[in-house]
Amino acid sequence: MKSSQANNLTEGSIIKSIIFLTIPIIIGNLLQSMYQITDAFWVGRLGADAVAAVSLSFPILFFIIAFTGGIGLAGGVFVSQYKGAKEHEKVDYVAGQTMIMAVFFSIIFSIIGYIFTPQIIGFFGASPSVFSNAVSYLKISFLGIVFVFGFAVYQSLARGVGDAKTPVYIVLGTVILNFLLDPLFIFGWKFIPAIGVGGAAMATLFTQMIALVVGLGVMGRGKKGIHLKLRHLKPDFKLMKKVVLLGIPISLEQSSRSIGMILMTGIVAGFGTIVLASYGIGGQMIMLVVIPALSLSIANSTLVGQNIGAGKIERAEKISKISTLIGFIVLTLIGVLMFIFAKQIIGFFIPEDINVINEGSRYIRVMALAFGFMGIQMSLLGTLRGSGNAGTTMKITMTVIIVQILSAIILAKYILHDELGVYLSMPISSVVGASLALIIFYRGKWKDKKLIESPEVKERIKEECEIAEVE
Numbered sequence: 063m064k065s066s067q068a069n070n071l072t073e074g075s076i077i078k079s080i081i082f083l084t085i086p087i088i089i090g091n092l093l094q095s096m097y098q099i100t101d102a103f104w105v106g107r108l109g110a111d112a113v114a115a116v117s118l119s120f121p122i123l124f125f126i127i128a129f130t131g132g133i134g135l136a137g138g139v140f141v142s143q144y145k146g147a148k149e150h151e152k153v154d155y156v157a158g159q160t161m162i163m164a165v166f167f168s169i170i171f172s173i174i175g176y177i178f179t180p181q182i183i184g185f186f187g188a189s190p191s192v193f194s195n196a197v198s199y200l201k202i203s204f205l206g207i208v209f210v211f212g213f214a215v216y217q218s219l220a221r222g223v224g225d226a227k228t229p230v231y232i233v234l235g236t237v238i239l240n241f242l243l244d245p246l247f248i249f250g251w252k253f254i255p256a257i258g259v260g261g262a263a264m265a266t267l268f269t270q271m272i273a274l275v276v277g278l279g280v281m282g283r284g285k286k287g288i289h290l291k292l293r294h295l296k297p298d299f300k301l302m303k304k305v306v307l308l309g310i311p312i313s314l315e316q317s318s319r320s321i322g323m324i325l326m327t328g329i330v331a332g333f334g335t336i337v338l339a340s341y342g343i344g345g346q347m348i349m350l351v352v353i354p355a356l357s358l359s360i361a362n363s364t365l366v367g368q369n370i371g372a373g374k375i376e377r378a379e380k381i382s383k384i385s386t387l388i389g390f391i392v393l394t395l396i397g398v399l400m401f402i403f404a405k406q407i408i409g410f411f412i413p414e415d416i417n418v419i420n421e422g423s424r425y426i427r428v429m430a431l432a433f434g435f436m437g438i439q440m441s442l443l444g445t446l447r448g449s450g451n452a453g454t455t456m457k458i459t460m461t462v463i464i465v466q467i468l469s470a471i472i473l474a475k476y477i478l479h480d481e482l483g484v485y486l487s488m489p490i491s492s493v494v495g496a497s498l499a500l501i502i503f504y505r506g507k508w509k510d511k512k513l514i515e516s517p518e519v520k521e522r523i524k525e526e527c528e529i530a531e532v533e
Contacts, residue, residue: 083361086226115195132313134215141222146371158294168211175204198260206267216277223287236269311456322463340422355440362444382445389437397433432489435496442499450513466491
């Protein structure tokens with residue numbers, strides 16, 4: 063199937079389109095998390111210091127990828143709108159420009175990160191036994207940033223044209239390969255030397271390189287909605303500027319989430335080991351909830367983007383309302399189940415510690431009944447992002463983080479004098495975020511945003527097409 067015939071999400075059943083996109087994205091995100099689980103499984107065989115080294119390195123890498131990921135998400139928004147407008151050459155053109163930026167920015171971060179790895183690890187106060195392992199793991203990870211970031215951008219572009227399945231197949235293959243390569247590079251085998259903790263990073267580097275090459279190959283063949291050609295890789299700085307300007311607020315939004323997590327962990331740490339352990343397990347449960355919410359948000363962004371590009375504003379609005387209702391219902395049901403089985407969930411992770419089981423189940427029950435509001439917030443953020451209102455999504459996200467941190471401090475330290483104040487900050491901030499998103503959505507100004515009607519960009523792409531036809 064050629065690029066021009068790829069998935070059209072501007073017609074047909076809305077619910078079917080939402081499910082068609084969301085389920086593969088959920089599977090892909092779950093598979094992507096298997097990289098960390100696989101590394102933890104094999105590195106755990108090396109001892110506590112090795113596990114600590116990986117645990118210390120992950121937030122650093124997560125922050126960088128989250129910060130730079132705005133470029134890919136912005137490219138995906140442009141691509142989805144051009145796809146909806148049936149401007150297929152422009153889809154390919156924007157995809158090429160986005161990939162160029164992905165390589166450029168990732169190389170810069172890779173060089174800087176590699177050079178300053180010891181200083182970065184030292185800033186976190188790692189013990190000598192953890193320091194050397196963390197430096198080894200992080201240095202190799204920085205060398206592979208270009209592949210990790212490049213594939214992430216490919217996923218955003220593929221989802222932008224409605225191809226959510228192909229990235230899942232690629233991730234599934236590389237996750238399996240990563241599980242097989244981890245022990246080879248960590249422990250060594252025959253002619254392969256034992257690298258230790260760095261071997262886990264080496265396996266990820268190798269598999270992500272394969273993933274990116276396959277992704278580029280898919281775009282090069284042009285049968286999945288994007289047909290990338292060499293002429294699309296000629297730098298167009300004016301178009302790049304438009305993508306970057308949309309990507310900056312998305313990057314700030316994504317990276318602010320990781321900063322908020324770090325700050326909240328610091329507040330919780332003041333209440334002792336049991337509360338910290340309970341909060342940590344509860345955080346893992348939130349991540350499981352965030353995956354379907356985030357996946358629905360990404361799907362909604364693509365659907366809204368394509369329909370706005372096609373000029374079907376009313377359909378885009380209807381899609382948003384349906385996906386928001388789905389998000390609220392699904393996450394509320396998940397919350398109810400977690401509320402009922404809170405003790406069993408905590409006991410599965412720490413079966414022997416009754417104090418952590420009791421405290422952890424208390425935390426889960428406090429936050430579980432507000433999961434539906436998280437579904438509303440995430441879905442509508444996808445709408446705003448897909449329509450090009452990335453600055454608004456950034457403001458909402460930052461407001462939610464600030465509300466959560468301030469309410470945690472005020473409630474826990476000055477009003478309740480108890481960790482319950484920290485737990486309550488999550489549902490409070492979720493309700494605030496959902497309320498803000500609903501108010502902005504129903505005001506309707508998000509429908510006025512124009513991304514793809516720049517005469518300069520249209521003229522430039524037209525010239526490129528005419529040159530290609532002459533050649």
